[in-house]
Each structure stands twice: as C-alpha cells, then as structure tokens.
Amino acid sequence: MTKIKAENIKKIFKIRSNGNSKNNGNTPNELLALGGVDLSINKGEFVSIVGPSGCGKSTFLDLVGGLSKPNEGNIYIDGKPVNGPGLDRGIVFQQYALFPWRTALGNVEFGLENQNVLKKERTEIAQKYLSLVGLAGFENRYPYELSGGMKQRVAIARALAYDPDILLMDEPFGALDAQTREILQRELLHIWEETHKTILFITHSIDEAVFLSDRVAIMTARPGVIKKEMAVPLSRPARFEDDIRTSQDFVKTRYELWGHLKEEVVKAQQICANTTANLSLEKPVTTLEKVMTT
Numbered sequence: 001m002t003k004i005k006a007e008n009i010k011k012i013f014k015i016r017s018n019g020n021s022k023n024n025g026n027t028p029n030e031l032l033a034l035g036g037v038d039l040s041i042n043k044g045e046f047v048s049i050v051g052p053s054g055c056g057k058s059t060f061l062d063l064v065g066g067l068s069k070p071n072e073g074n075i076y077i078d079g080k081p082v083n084g085p086g087l088d089r090g091i092v093f094q095q096y097a098l099f100p101w102r103t104a105l106g107n108v109e110f111g112l113e114n115q116n117v118l119k120k121e122r123t124e125i126a127q128k129y130l131s132l133v134g135l136a137g138f139e140n141r142y143p144y145e146l147s148g149g150m151k152q153r154v155a156i157a158r159a160l161a162y163d164p165d166i167l168l169m170d171e172p173f174g175a176l177d178a179q180t181r182e183i184l185q186r187e188l189l190h191i192w193e194e195t196h197k198t199i200l201f202i203t204h205s206i207d208e209a210v211f212l213s214d215r216v217a218i219m220t221a222r223p224g225v226i227k228k229e230m231a232v233p234l235s236r237p238a239r240f241e242d243d244i245r246t247s248q249d250f251v252k253t254r255y256e257l258w259g260h261l262k263e264e265v266v267k268a269q270q271i272c273a274n275t276t277a278n279l280s281l282e283k284p285v286t287t288l289e290k291v292m293t294t
Contacts, residue, residue, distance in 0.1 A: 001043045003198045009037040010072035011059050033059050035223030048201040048209035051219030052268030057202045058170050065091050065168050090159030094171040096151040098143045105139040108158045129157035149180035167199045185211055206257050218260050221267035228260045
C-alpha cells in the first residue's frame with residue numbers, strides 16, 4: 001500500500017544578484033531547485049534519499065512535511081493531498097531543536113501539550129519513548145547536560161511521542177561523531193522494527209543509506225530529480241551483524257550507488273561554481289524557524 005506519493009514536484013526559489021550583474025539585485029530571478037520529482041513510498045518502508053549538496057533533498061522533505069508548498073505537482077499521503085503540517089508526520093532535524101528551558105521529559109511532552117493530553121498521560125507517553133531511545137533515567141536532564149547523541153535521541157522521542165504514521169528525518173546524525181552515529185543508526189533500526197513507521201531519511205552518507213534502508217533514491221544535481229532507485233538486498237537480521245559493512249552485498253550495493261552518484265556530485269560542484277559568484281538566494285525561513293515559531 002502506497003503511503004507517500006510525490007508526482008512531478010517542482011520547487012522554485014527567488015534569487016537576486018549580489019551586485020555584480022547588470023540588474024544590481026533589483027530584478028528578481030528564479031532558481032529551479034526541484035525539477036520534477038516522482039517518488040512513491042510504501043507503508044512501513046524505510047527509504048533514504050542521497051544526492052549532492054544543494055540538489056534539493058531537504059527541500060523535498062520540507063514539502064512532504066507540509067512546511068512548504070511546491071510550485072508544481074502534488075504530494076499525497078494515504079491518497080490525500082498534503083496542504084500543510086499534520087500529526088501524521090513527525091520531523092527530526094539535524095539541529096536538535098530542543099527547548100533549552102525544558103528537561104528531556106518536558107521536550108518530549110511539548111507536542112502532547114498542544115494536543116491537550118492530560119498531564120499524567122503525557123508523562124507516561126514521554127517516559128515510554130525516552131526509554132525506547134535509551135534515555136530512561138535522564139528524564140530530568142536539561143539539554144545542556146546531554147551529549148549530542150543524547151539530544152538527538154530526545155528529538156527522536158519527541159517526534160515519536162504523538163504516534164505519527166511517518167517519520168521524516170533530515171540528516172539527523174550528520175553532526176555526530178562516527179561512533180555515536182553508528183550506535184544511533186542501530187538504535188533507529190530497532191525503533192523502526194518496534195514501531196513499523198514509514199521513514200523518509202535524508203543523508204549524504206552512502207554507507208548510512210545502505211545500512212538503514214529498504215530502498216535508496218539517488219537525486220541528481222540541481223534541479224533535483226530522482227535519477228535512480230535501488231533496493232538494498234540486506235535482510236533486517238543481517239544488519240545487526242558486526243561485519244555487515246564488509247559483507248559482499250553491502251560493499252556491492254555501496255559501489256553501485258556511488259557509481260550513479262559521483263557524476264552528479266561533479267555536476268553540482270560545477271553548478272555551484274558558476275552561480276555563487278553572481279547570485280544569492282533570498283533568505284528562506286528555515287524548517288527549524290518554522291517549527292519554533294508555530
């Protein structure tokens with residue numbers, strides 16, 4: 001059963017010159033970030049998107065999350081068009097986006113408060129998901145008392161607390177050290193097996209995509225479209241084996257993915273070099289700013 005369906009998604013951003021071109025920044029222009037993305041994700045499937053920097057991966061996730069609207073095309077969840085944020089989608093950002101004045105428990109309870117869930121039930125739910133992400137006993141710690149990995153666990157628990165059908169994860173482990181990142185990758189697989197959520201995961205890491213995903217979608221350089229989709233031929237039990245990353249299937253899949261991706265990385269570098277000197281994006285509101293002000 002199809003859970004998420006994107007059809008011909010195009011996204012345009014306004015740009016302005018930096019003063020070096022003839023219009024001196026007064027005439028708005030347009031930058032096509034997404035050039036017609038088509039992608040379907042089944043219920044309970046774990047799909048990762050990889051692509052070069054600036055290809056529109058995070059932009060696409062914002063669109064699925066309802067934080068922005070496409071200029072063309074439609075996104076459907078359970079057959080219904082996405083017109084804005086909803087409780088059926090939980091979002092985890094690379095920035096932890098925790099409230100510094102709230103404890104771990106208070107951060108996880110935040111979304112439940114907005115749903116008018118009673119205090120006792122809120123606390124029980126928050127404790128359940130903090131335990132699920134390995135933070136039992138840390139409920140009363142403030143963000144400044146937690147490591148980066150622990151903060152991201154709180155963010156994941158918060159996204160799970162109101163029981164969304166879909167988890168949208170935008171490079172959630174990108175800022176972590178390699179050891180913590182690998183531990184959280186394994187924990188995320190355990191959480192996925194426990195909750196059976198549909199997960200859309202954005203990453204720059206091919207290894208991470210292969211380890212976590214049922215399927216990997218490769219995005220082209222800007223304007224981003226889906227160039228290739230590849231199924232990952234690894235069983236779920238096999239992914240918890242210590243030597244999985246050196247197994248033949250893992251290495252082969254990683255090699256094939258890089259083969260499709262590397263020319264897009266080169267193209268993206270050329271595009272960046274050609275456009276950065278003369279043009280700058282009008283400052284968009286970040287996904288974090290949107291959430292913190294709603």
